[in-house]
Amino acid sequence: MAEETNPLNELLHEELRDLYSAETQIVKALPKMAKAASSPELRRAFERHLEETKRQVERLDQIGEELEVKMTGKKCKGMEGLLAEGRELMEEDLEEDALDAGLIGAAQKVEHYEIAAYGTARTHADMLGYRRIAKLLQQTLNEEGATDKKLTQLAESVVNYEAVQA
Ligand code: FE
Ligand code: FE
Numbered sequence: 802m803a804e805e806t807n808p809l810n811e812l813l814h815e816e817l818r819d820l821y822s823a824e825t826q827i828v829k830a831l832p833k834m835a836k837a838a839s840s841p842e843l844r845r846a847f848e849r850h851l852e853e854t855k856r857q858v859e860r861l862d863q864i865g866e867e868l869e870v871k872m873t874g875k876k877c878k879g880m881e882g883l884l885a886e887g888r889e890l891m892e893e894d895l896e897e898d899a900l901d902a903g904l905i906g907a908a909q910k911v912e913h914y915e916i917a918a919y920g921t922a923r924t925h926a927d928m929l930g931y932r933r934i935a936k937l938l939q940q941t942l943n944e945e946g947a948t949d950k951k952l953t954q955l956a957e958s959v960v961n962y963e964a965v966q967a
Pocket of ligand 1: 824854
């Protein structure tokens, strides 16, 4: 297969391994973020995205099988840094609404990282002619975009509203 010898192929594999690491780190972080959230709506949004994220990991597993690439063994340092900042935020002595606002911001940084990374991987898969894989990556990309929008809505409704009440 021509794709096998394309130098872009190796790059795509690294991007996918990076994403796999990012997603598995997020699976560990989201329950803590859900627990730290005061707004029930925000907590539910984190819990829902946790379930969605688990399915995204499965999607990457499926892609790894199709490409015969081992997904494990790489650490996404970008996501490690973003999640470390999120933990720092949770350790701060913040008032409930301020913490919720901070959690939304931290989560949106994570989503934006994912949107950039999935968009790149999707484009590279497409350029290599992996249509099915590009489609799977696009599916996750759409979910990350929807999550980002939902978080913006929550920032504007739940958090600000409660801050005004207080
Ligand atoms: Fe994700
Ligand atoms: Fe996500």
